[in-house]
Amino acid sequence: MSMGKFLIRRIIMALPVLLLIIFVSFAVIRATPGGPFDMVGEGRRVPQAVIDGLNRQYGLDQPLMTQFIRYLASLARLDFGPSLGRSSLGEPVSEIIGRGLPVSMQVGVFSVILGFALGIPLGVLAALYHNTIVDYGATFLAVLGTSIPNLVLGPLLIIIFAVSLNWLPVADVNGIWRSTIHNPAVIFSWDYVSLAILPVFTLGTGMMAGIARLTRASLLQVLREDYIRTARAKGLKERTVIYGHALKNALIPVATILGPLLAAVLTGSFIIERIFNIPGIGGEFVSSVASRDYNLLVGVTIVYSVFLVAGNILVDVMYTWLDPRIRFD
Amino acid sequence: MAVAERAKPVQLGEELHYKSRSLFQDSMYRLFRNRAAIVAMMIIGVLVIIALTADLMVQWGWLDHYAHQHRGSSLVAPLSCAVDGDKDGDGVPDPVQFCFLFGTDRLGRDLLSRTVYGTRISLLVGVVGSSVSLLIGIVYGVISGYYGGRIDNLMMRFVDFLYGIPTLPLIIIMQVYFRGVRERAGEIGGLGQTMVQIDQAMGGLFFLFIALGILSWIGMARLARGQVLAYKQKEFVEAARSIGARDGRIIFTHLLPNIIGPLIVSEAMAIPGYIFTESFLSFLGLGVNPPTPSWGALITDAINEGAIRFRTHLLLVPAFALSLTTLAFNFLGDGLRDALDPRLAGEK
Numbered sequence: 001m002s003m004g005k006f007l008i009r010r011i012i013m014a015l016p017v018l019l020l021i022i023f024v025s026f027a028v029i030r031a032t033p034g035g036p037f038d039m040v041g042e043g044r045r046v047p048q049a050v051i052d053g054l055n056r057q058y059g060l061d062q063p064l065m066t067q068f069i070r071y072l073a074s075l076a077r078l079d080f081g082p083s084l085g086r087s088s089l090g091e092p093v094s095e096i097i098g099r100g101l102p103v104s105m106q107v108g109v110f111s112v113i114l115g116f117a118l119g120i121p122l123g124v125l126a127a128l129y130h131n132t133i134v135d136y137g138a139t140f141l142a143v144l145g146t147s148i149p150n151l152v153l154g155p156l157l158i159i160i161f162a163v164s165l166n167w168l169p170v171a172d173v174n175g176i177w178r179s180t181i182h183n184p185a186v187i188f189s190w191d192y193v194s195l196a197i198l199p200v201f202t203l204g205t206g207m208m209a210g211i212a213r214l215t216r217a218s219l220l221q222v223l224r225e226d227y228i229r230t231a232r233a234k235g236l237k238e239r240t241v242i243y244g245h246a247l248k249n250a251l252i253p254v255a256t257i258l259g260p261l262l263a264a265v266l267t268g269s270f271i272i273e274r275i276f277n278i279p280g281i282g283g284e285f286v287s288s289v290a291s292r293d294y295n296l297l298v299g300v301t302i303v304y305s306v307f308l309v310a311g312n313i314l315v316d317v318m319y320t321w322l323d324p325r326i327r328f329d
Numbered sequence: 330m331a332v333a334e335r336a337k338p339v340q341l342g343e344e345l346h347y348k349s350r351s352l353f354q355d356s357m358y359r360l361f362r363n364r365a366a367i368v369a370m371m372i373i374g375v376l377v378i379i380a381l382t383a384d385l386m387v388q389w390g391w392l393d394h395y396a397h398q399h400r401g402s403s404l405v406a407p408l409s410c411a412v413d414g415d416k417d418g419d420g421v422p423d424p425v426q427f428c429f430l431f432g433t434d435r436l437g438r439d440l441l442s443r444t445v446y447g448t449r450i451s452l453l454v455g456v457v458g459s460s461v462s463l464l465i466g467i468v469y470g471v472i473s474g475y476y477g478g479r480i481d482n483l484m485m486r487f488v489d490f491l492y493g494i495p496t497l498p499l500i501i502i503m504q505v506y507f508r509g510v511r512e513r514a515g516e517i518g519g520l521g522q523t524m525v526q527i528d529q530a531m532g533g534l535f536f537l538f539i540a541l542g543i544l545s546w547i548g549m550a551r552l553a554r555g556q557v558l559a560y561k562q563k564e565f566v567e568a569a570r571s572i573g574a575r576d577g578r579i580i581f582t583h584l585l586p587n588i589i590g591p592l593i594v595s596e597a598m599a600i601p602g603y604i605f606t607e608s609f610l611s612f613l614g615l616g617v618n619p620p621t622p623s624w625g626a627l628i629t630d631a632i633n634e635g636a637i638r639f640r641t642h643l644l645l646v647p648a649f650a651l652s653l654t655t656l657a658f659n660f661l662g663d664g665l666r667d668a669l670d671p672r673l674a675g676e677k
Contacts, residue, residue, distance in 0.1 A: 017493035025502050032509035147655040149605055151612055151625070152648035155632050159641060266497060271612060275632070285498075286613055289505050301498045308495045 003320075007313070014309045018302070022075075025301045026068055029294055035060070036084035036292040058084060060294075071298070080302075085293035093299040096284060101303065103177045104280035106187070107272060108265035110200045115207025115261070120254070122208065123215025124247065130220060138212065145209025150268055154202045154275040161198060168194045177279050199276045203268040207261055214257055219250040252322045255315065262311035266304055356590075359668040366664025369657040376654060380449035393439040431646050434627075435634045443622040444647050450623040451604045451651070453534065454541075455658075458603035459596040461542040466549025467592060471580060473550070474557030485554070491547050500540045500606070504615040507536035532621030537610070541603060552595060556588035590669035598662035601655035608651065624651045 037046060037054045055061045059070065074081055080093035088096060119142075126138035162170045176195055180186045187196075222228065223246055231241045269282030281300055288296040350358070360366055387394055431440035473484040511525050528535035560566065561584065569583050608625025610616040612632075617623050627647035634643070 013489075014493055017490060020490075021494050021499070024499065028502050028506050032506045033513040034509050143656060143659055144652075146659065147601070147652045148648070149608060149628075149651065151608055151628055151632070152644065152651070155644055156641075156648075266495075271609060274612070285501075289501065289613075289615075297502075301495075301502070304498050305495045309493055312493070 003317070007317070010313045010316070014313070018305055018309065021305050022072075022298060022302055023068065025298050026071065026294075027064060029292070029297055030060075030064060030067075032292070034292055036294060038292075058082065075302075080299035081295035083293055083296050085288060085291045085296060088293075088296075093295045096296060097281060097299055097303055099178070099181070100279060100281035100284050102181050103278060104269045104273065104282060106180065107196065107199050107203065107278060107280065108269065110196065111203035111207060111265065111268065112258075112261055114200055114204030115211050118204070119208040119211025120215050120251070122212040123254075124219060126212065126216040127219035127223065127250075128242065135216075139216070142209040142212040142216075145205045145212075148205075150202050150206060150271050151275075153205065154199070154272060157198045157202060158275070168198060171277055172279075199272045199278060202275075203265070203272055206268070207264060210257060210260070210264075211254060214254050215250065218253045219246060222246045222250040225249075249323075252319070255318045255322055258318070259308075259311050259315045262308060266308070352586075356668040360664055363664040363667060365660040366668075369660035369664065372653060372657040373661065376448055376452060376657075379445055380452050383445050383449055386445070387442070393442040431642060434630055434643060438620075440627075440643060440646055443627055444624070444650055447622040447624045447627050447647060448650060450532070450534070450617060450621060451607065451625070451654070454537065454607045454623065455600035455604045455654075457534075457538055458541045458545065458606075459599050461538065462545040462549050462599070463592060463596045465542070465546035467553045467585075467589075469546065470550040470553025470555075471557050471584070471588075474554035475561060475576070475580060475584070481554075485551075488547055488550055491544060492551075494544060496544050499544065500610070501613065501615060503540040503543065504536070504610060507540065508615065511536075529618070533616070533618035534621075537607065537617060541606060545599075545603075549592065549595070553588065553592060556591060557584060560584055560587050591666075594662055594666040594669060597658055597665055600658045604651065604654065624648075 035051070035055070037051045052061070059067060062070070071081065078094070080097065083089060083091045083093050083096060122138050122142065126135045126142075129135050158170065162168045172195055174191065176186060176191050180192065186192050228241060228246055231245045232238075236244075266282075269280055270286060271282075272278065273280045273283040274286065281303065284296060285300040285304075287293075288300065431444070434440055434443070469484065469488075473481045473488075507528070510521065511528065524535070566579060566583055569579050574583075604624070607616050607623055608628060611623060611625035612629045614629075616625055616629075619626065624647040628644060628651070631640075631643035631647070
């Protein structure tokens with residue numbers, strides 16, 4: 001099967017899943033007691049007439065299926081509907097997502113890069129010096145990395161580097177995060193680096209650990225293969241054997257970790273963005289839950305789901321691309 | 330193999346005394362030679378004992394109840410004691426009531442006691458979470474793999490479908506729903522009310538288990554099915570069938586003991602994941618109900634109370650417990666895998 005056919009089939013298979021998750025989030029959040037307009041008046045009880053009026057205005061008085069079909073129809077035009085939250089009432093959800101998503105993506109992408117940049121060398125070292133002190137040290141580091149949750153590492157780093165040592169800023173006072181959307185060059189400035197380094201490090205170390213463990217296991221297995229023995233037997237330098245023959249094949253399974261990594265970026269974005277006050281999409285999701293901002297919540301859920309589904313397909317494609325023995329089927 | 334090493338040349342005319350070891354004994358032997366796994370088991374054992382005896386320790390006066398029995402002042406430093414002053418007014422100061430080894434949190438509750446109770450909650454989340462997933466996953470996977478054919482096809486298509494659903498947003502939305510329902514429990518029907526009551530009695534754990542369990546079994550079902558497929562064509566299953574063993578007997582006495590190893594390993598490795606997820610949910614305000622203490626809830630309290638700058642231990646104590654547990658389960662999982670499947674030994 002060709003690549004194009006494979007992609008089309010996977011995307012068609014993914015559509016019902018997406019539809020289901022949209023419907024579930026759509027219906028469940030509407031079934032949850034408490035509506036978006038209950039608390040509009042600064043915590044005072046809002047008159048029922050006002051709530052009814054707002055519900056009518058935003059079509060929330062319609063039967064569930066009518067609402068859902070209308071929503072799908074607007075989705076087809078890439079319109080996520082208006083926000084129903086208190087502070088952003090009426091603002092298009094797509095704008096809120098468009099504002100937050102690039103910021104979240106920056107943190108995610110840099111963390112993934114950091115994770116690979118640290119994890120692969122660590123895993124290779126551990127495998128090459130198998131069962132020596134280097135191996136134990138690297139393995140311990142990797143296990144430690146998986147054992148300290150972001151929830152703990154983040155605040156600790158803030159206390160150490162931002163509060164006690166005062167090397168890094170505690171908060172984004174000048175709106176640096178948002179300014180990257182209009183001016184991407186900002187990411188090379190110290191203002192940006194000093195803000196981004198802690199969240200990226202926090203998220204990246206967790207990934208580093210997983211990547212290192214996987215690289216080590218995979219390389220150890222490859223080093224036992226016959227073709228490695230052949231390469232050694234014909235007198236190749238050890239360096240050529242390892243970097244030319246072994247590592248290339250050992251990294252194939254490592255590519256599969258991209259799927260779980262995407263999920264980790266996702267989870268991370270919820271936690272990291274709250275701890276470090278990053279104006280990303282994860283923070284929007286969390287606040288949309290509390291304020292019953294139906295459209296924003298479903299919108300962000302869709303974005304996340306599309307990312308995860310796309311990530312899974314990407315992993316499959318990468319697998320076949322990296323390892324010609326595997327075919328599309 | 331250990332058995333083979335011990336075999337001596339056969340001496341004729343003399344009775345041989347071999348103590349044969351079962352598959353299980355063999356794996357236990359390998360497990361107990363793994364030092365990291367032993368340390369891990371000891372740590373987990375201590376944690377389990379702590380979790381089980383928390384109430385006893387409260388009775389003995391070693392600990393405080395998690396929803397403060399002895400009120401200390403807010404954010405007391407470690408190693409300070411609660412003195413009620415002179416309550417009865419007889420001019421003599423009352424004796425020291427209770428000493429807070431790790432100080433107190435913002436509400437004046439003893440941190441040590443809450444961490445100990447947190448052990449109970451967090452371990453429960455991990456163990457119940459993974460057991461539910463193991464149970465459902467095995468039943469589903471074994472049925473699918475054993476009966477094969479159209480049933481298998483149908484069941485696996487369903488699993489493939491569910492597999493695409495992003496777990497985390499779903500868990501969050503479900504917890505939001507449960508939370509909303511709990512707040513308006515008066516307006517719903519009998520079954521819902523019973524469930525809310527069960528949940529409240531469990532401090533919010535019941536709904537948490539449902540939310541965690543709803544999709545967690547999928548990976549396990551796939552693993553179990555794969556294992557069944559690998560074993561059901563083996564000669565010993567064939568032999569059992571040829572002497573007339575029923576399906577139930579083949580599944581329970583022949584297949585399950587052989588396939589269970591990797592499944593248990595995978596669940597042992599998954600336990601920290603459930604504890605992590607709970608702490609993550611607690612951080613979003615969607616975990617257990619306050620004042621029920623889980624490690625995640627304690628960490629969240631420490632972060633949100635804004636006192637971690639001068640009371641960093643509020644964060645560090647539950648965080649240490651959480652990380653230690655994760656480490657222990659990881660090493661135990663590694664050890665179990667090596668022990669149950671010696672072919673994989675060394676390929677961590």
